[in-house]
Amino acid sequence: MRWILAVAAVSALLFWFLTQPVALSPEDLPEHRPDANNGQRIYYAGGCSSCHGTDLGGGLEMPSEYGTFLVPNISTDPVEGIGDWTTIQFINAMMLGVSPDGRHYYPAFPYTSYTRMKVQDVIDLKAFLDLQEPVERQVGSHQLGFPWSFRRGIGLWKIRYLEQGAAVDTVGQDALIQQGRYLVEGPGHCGECHTPRDRFGGLQTGWWLAGAPNPDGEGRVPNITSHQDGLKSWSQSDIAYYLESGFMPDFDTVGGSMVKVQENMARLPEADREAIAAYLKYIPARSRKGD
Amino acid sequence: MVRVSGIITALFLLFPLSQAMAGDSPQEQRHELMEDSKGAAKSIGGMLKGEVDFDAGLAMESLKTWQGVGADFGGLFPAGTETGHDTEASPAIWTDRAGFDEELSKFNAAVDAAIKANPTSLAELKPAAGPIFKSCKSCHEGYRVEEED
Numbered sequence: 001m002r003w004i005l006a007v008a009a010v011s012a013l014l015f016w017f018l019t020q021p022v023a024l025s026p027e028d029l030p031e032h033r034p035d036a037n038n039g040q041r042i043y044y045a046g047g048c049s050s051c052h053g054t055d056l057g058g059g060l061e062m063p064s065e066y067g068t069f070l071v072p073n074i075s076t077d078p079v080e081g082i083g084d085w086t087t088i089q090f091i092n093a094m095m096l097g098v099s100p101d102g103r104h105y106y107p108a109f110p111y112t113s114y115t116r117m118k119v120q121d122v123i124d125l126k127a128f129l130d131l132q133e134p135v136e137r138q139v140g141s142h143q144l145g146f147p148w149s150f151r152r153g154i155g156l157w158k159i160r161y162l163e164q165g166a167a168v169d170t171v172g173q174d175a176l177i178q179q180g181r182y183l184v185e186g187p188g189h190c191g192e193c194h195t196p197r198d199r200f201g202g203l204q205t206g207w208w209l210a211g212a213p214n215p216d217g218e219g220r221v222p223n224i225t226s227h228q229d230g231l232k233s234w235s236q237s238d239i240a241y242y243l244e245s246g247f248m249p250d251f252d253t254v255g256g257s258m259v260k261v262q263e264n265m266a267r268l269p270e271a272d273r274e275a276i277a278a279y280l281k282y283i284p285a286r287s288r289k290g291d
Numbered sequence: 292m293v294r295v296s297g298i299i300t301a302l303f304l305l306f307p308l309s310q311a312m313a314g315d316s317p318q319e320q321r322h323e324l325m326e327d328s329k330g331a332a333k334s335i336g337g338m339l340k341g342e343v344d345f346d347a348g349l350a351m352e353s354l355k356t357w358q359g360v361g362a363d364f365g366g367l368f369p370a371g372t373e374t375g376h377d378t379e380a381s382p383a384i385w386t387d388r389a390g391f392d393e394e395l396s397k398f399n400a401a402v403d404a405a406i407k408a409n410p411t412s413l414a415e416l417k418p419a420a421g422p423i424f425k426s427c428k429s430c431h432e433g434y435r436v437e438e439e440d
């Protein structure tokens with residue numbers, strides 16, 4: 001009987017140790033003067049308003065197989081939003097998925113992508129968000145069933161899935177491709193919808209950007225690799241033009257949740273859209289994963 | 292020679308037939324008009340993208356195609372055609388007809404203005420075509436549902 005207790009105690013201790021939220025401290029930050037203009041660019045690359053709303057006051061309900069997530073208020077309201085956050089708190093949230101009070105965020109917030117961002121860009125993004133209006137909208141808590149409601153368990157999930165490395169190696173490639181990799185894999189978080197997930201909700205990188213079931217319900221999120229299931233027939237300039245205008249090569253228009261994404265991408269400098277297109281033509285062509 | 296005239300005769304015979312087939316249902320007629328519209332967009336879009344050289348004649352022809360589409364399209368949504376034939380029409384067309392009509396008139400107004408402007412260069416085509424493309428996109432956002440291909 002005693003050994004069972006001992007095993008339980010050791011397991012609990014191990015679990016507590018493994019699932020401890022890891023955060024950075026201010027001294028880990030580089031010297032950097034915030035640039036709100038670049039922050040605005042990052043804001044459009046990330047499409048923050050697609051989920052948090054154009055007023056950033058949140059409230060959108062995101063149903064999922066784990067329960068319903070409520071998108072938080074990230075406006076500058078100091079009570080309902082994030083107006084009183086310090087830079088390091090913002091970085092820990094964005095890049096490590098840790099809240100100011102030291103708890104794990106659910107990866108419905110795509111920090112799994114933002115973890116690949118440059119710290120400087122995250123600081124710049126905060127400088128841009130700091131210029132926006134406060135919105136006094138209270139957003140409730142997520143409605144999740146057990147065991148998903150148990151936040152501490154996300155610590156284990158992070159050990160398995162939170163990966164800062166590149167999804168596709170572009171070292172030594174053209175600068176445009178590398179810039180595209182950064183935008184797609186980091187702030188753009190394209191993989192969060194265009195890559196299928198396993199049963200624990202982790203991205204299956206073997207099918208990187210090869211399309212996935214639509215989290216909104218019907219249909220599929222398209223394969224955006226150069227496979228024949230995907231963008232094989234699209235040229236690099238077709239992709240860039242689509243992101244700018246919303247028109248596909250056959251002049252059908254963008255649809256579904258991609259509309260907002262495209263409209264944000266349209267506000268990026270042209271070179272960024274070119275970079276995204278160059279990266280998408282570079283990555284391995286993969287067939288969509290069979291259902 | 293016999294063969295050629297045979298083909299021509301066959302074409303003449305088939306032409307009204309294909310018209311009649313396309314006219315089978317409002318859903319199919321709508322689809323046809325959208326395909327025509329896409330064809331016009333492809334011609335003008337190719338010029339805007341710089342893939343093909345500016346061609347004033349082709350541009351005007353495409354604008355006229357759009358004008359024809361705009362004249363007929365709104366009348367093809369009678370009650371009872373909300374579903375069927377793989378239609379991508381959104382139920383919003385029937386629940387918010389006024390909003391849908393407003394989108395259509397934006398399209399028609401943009402097409403009429405572009406025809407009036409009679410673009411003779413790419414520089415003139417760009418501002419004339421911009422509002423038309425914009426109206427396609429905004430109408431699709433509100434009044435079309437995406438079907439999986």
